Amino acid sequence: MGDVVRFVPKSELERARLIAEARAIYDSIFPPAAPDRAPQDGEERVKT
Template sequence: MGEIVRFIPKSELERARLIREARAIYESIFPSADPVRERRESEDQSGTQS
């Protein structure tokens, strides 16, 4: 009891799949030199530091 089940529309699942595919293609064409460092830099710029 008390468990929440979220139903995800098929269109939302398809959208997420397409985004993942697009990111994978982009990354294969333009590989990042150091993904961890770049992620930290982008977080610093957006102001989401811990």
Template sequence: MTGLPIYLEADMGQVIQFVSKSERERLRLIQEARAIYDSIFPPADPAGEPASGANARQSDRGNLA
């Protein structure tokens, strides 16, 4: 330990990526838009849980002509 604050200590193997201000703003706007969309149209299935095959097949039956 060098006695420096943790945010000033650098790990020589660490890669630091520059992210422009416009890119940060773009990501923030996308995140905000997703939150608004999800508040209006809540996802049918919880994130990370795939739909079961039986339920997916039943929902497709109504689309058959």
């Protein structure tokens, strides 16, 4: 007893879904830097 049920508007759920989708697309185009990863063939080492 005493549980609080929060109403989440449909627009807020849609906004969160779109942000997650955009982030996934961005990460597929610009993968996060992995400094411990060895360069692949034909790839230069990134200096930081």
